[in-house]
Amino acid sequence: MKFSTALSFALLVPFASAFTFTPQGVRKSSALFSTTAETPKMNRAIPKAPVFDEVCETTGVTLTRFMDEVAGLNPDARELTVLFDAVGTACKAIGNMVKRSQLPSSETLGMQGETNVNGDDQKKLDVITNDVLKRALRFTGRLGVLASEEEDEPVNLAAQETKKVLLDEGEKYVAVFDPLDGSSNVDAGIPTGTIIGVYEYDDSCKTDEQRDECIVNTLQPGTNLVAAAYCLYSSSTFLTLTLGNGVYMFTLDETIGEFVLSKPDLKIPDDSKIYSFNEANADRWDPTIRGVVNNWKSGKGENGKIFTSRFIGSMVGDVHRTLLYGGVFGYPGDTINPNGKLRLLYEGAPMSFIMEQAGGLATTGKERVMEMVPAEVHQRVPIVMGSKNQIQEVIDAYAKEN
Numbered sequence: 001m002k003f004s005t006a007l008s009f010a011l012l013v014p015f016a017s018a019f020t021f022t023p024q025g026v027r028k029s030s031a032l033f034s035t036t037a038e039t040p041k042m043n044r045a046i047p048k049a050p051v052f053d054e055v056c057e058t059t060g061v062t063l064t065r066f067m068d069e070v071a072g073l074n075p076d077a078r079e080l081t082v083l084f085d086a087v088g089t090a091c092k093a094i095g096n097m098v099k100r101s102q103l104p105s106s107e108t109l110g111m112q113g114e115t116n117v118n119g120d121d122q123k124k125l126d127v128i129t130n131d132v133l134k135r136a137l138r139f140t141g142r143l144g145v146l147a148s149e150e151e152d153e154p155v156n157l158a159a160q161e162t163k164k165v166l167l168d169e170g171e172k173y174v175a176v177f178d179p180l181d182g183s184s185n186v187d188a189g190i191p192t193g194t195i196i197g198v199y200e201y202d203d204s205c206k207t208d209e210q211r212d213e214c215i216v217n218t219l220q221p222g223t224n225l226v227a228a229a230y231c232l233y234s235s236s237t238f239l240t241l242t243l244g245n246g247v248y249m250f251t252l253d254e255t256i257g258e259f260v261l262s263k264p265d266l267k268i269p270d271d272s273k274i275y276s277f278n279e280a281n282a283d284r285w286d287p288t289i290r291g292v293v294n295n296w297k298s299g300k301g302e303n304g305k306i307f308t309s310r311f312i313g314s315m316v317g318d319v320h321r322t323l324l325y326g327g328v329f330g331y332p333g334d335t336i337n338p339n340g341k342l343r344l345l346y347e348g349a350p351m352s353f354i355m356e357q358a359g360g361l362a363t364t365g366k367e368r369v370m371e372m373v374p375a376e377v378h379q380r381v382p383i384v385m386g387s388k389n390q391i392q393e394v395i396d397a398y399a400k401e402n
């Protein structure tokens, strides 16, 4: 379809015929909702998703328009549109900062001179991007509490907000995020990202005295996630999201400053021959994962293919490529870090939700990452995620041990 045709299509065809909708999509009573082997188990009902029949028809479907459509189909999810509007804005702002950071005048390169609660040395951009995301989400008035890689403890916004404009009466959410993933790469201009998970908020933490309730609000398993998203700052800026019914990838069209739907209902290939690990740790991995990876290298794995390796060192970038090309991304435990490096709450669970919704799998080797209940906000988790066949191969190898 030529641009002019696409444009007139977008302008002239009423939305009712521009979109068709899934017949499934029961809302409200999760108890009534049955899951199949093909449907990852979640603790909530599956929302209805807009379906786009042809890619050319998606031309010009902005993130805002997409979220409007979701809200129309799922009145319960209406408040989420406000949150995603803020996420989109924050990602545009962070993307611009990352891009400008290479200019001497930006003065955002380098270290902050502090360490975060995980013991990582903070980059200036870790701190700035945390602030950008925090403010963007706070101004939605829909956030009860948030947890971030760069905050020691969950932040209770409900107790902080005094002005009505900052805290609406409607549904509120818990947001967990890694504001700048792969920040050790950022000064070299290598891709980085932002990861966000959204949970329901139970209203139990309203005052500063209710610290424990606020922490509990954030310590939910991935199966409770209402939504997850990542933004990737690379040759393009991408925003990929799931609301629990498929994965939708948007690309920032810088000429109009809008995220435009570029890959509706994205599915990861079931089989692959790419793995993505920090192999410098391989001697310290357990023999099971080492054995599987060695098999892939030599073509002795289940699919008989000789694998190749790709590792950026930015989880968002590595998982993004894995979603598009297929493959396995992993950060297993090792003898120095038994639970690996990645954090369950704001890296592991949201990215596993996206991976599962794209038809892939995410495991520790022995457990589904999505079912793990975090005992603490900054808990680490060993992770292997990606194409179904290869992740099943990992799960089978661990099962064989017992």
Ligand code: AHG
Pocket: 120, 149, 178, 180, 181, 182, 183, 184, 278, 313, 314, 315, 316, 331, 341
């Ligand atoms: P962050 O920059 O948010 O601390 O996360 C970095 C993570 C992840 O993005 C990446 O996969 C991993 O660290 C790389 O770790 P190594 O440098 O140990 O390979």
Ligand code: MN
Pocket: 178, 180, 181, 182, 315, 347
């Ligand atoms: Mn990270």
Ligand code: MN
Pocket: 126, 149, 178, 179, 180, 181, 182, 183
């Ligand atoms: Mn980070």
